[in-house]
Amino acid sequence: MLDLTPWGRSERRLMNSFRNMERDFFRDMDMDSIEGRTDIQDKGDHYLLETDLPGFDKEDIQIDAHDGYLTITAEHKEARDEKDKKGNYIRRERAYGSYSRSFDISGIREDGIKAEYKRGVLKLTLPKAEQKTLPGRRISIE
16 A cells, blocks of 8 residues: 555655655755855964855955954845836846854954955965963972
C-alpha cells in the first residue's frame, strides 16, 4: 500500500518532502553570495580582515566600532518596474539583501582602523594595540 503514495521510498516522510521542496526551490539562488565569508590574517603589526559583500554598493555598507566590538552592516534594496502606457505593471521585481556581523576587537587600536571596498570585497586594516609587558619579578616565599 505504501508504494502507491506519490513519494518515492526516501520521500515517505512528509517532512523530508518539505525539506527537499525547499532545497529544490532555492537551488538556483546563490544563497552564499550574501553570507559574507570572512578571512582574517595576522600581518604582524595589524590584522587584515576581508569579507565578501557582493551586490552591495559602498554606500550600502556601515562599519561601527563601539565598546570593543566592530560591526559590519550592509543593506541593499532594489526595485525594477516595467509599466505599459496606461501605467499598469507588466512586471515588477523587488530584491532585498542584508548582512550584519560583529567581531571582538579587544587589542585593536580603534582609532587606526581603515576600510577599503573594491569589487565586492571589504578590506579592513586593524592595527594591533601595543602590548604592555609588565616587568617580571621574583616572589619570595615566607
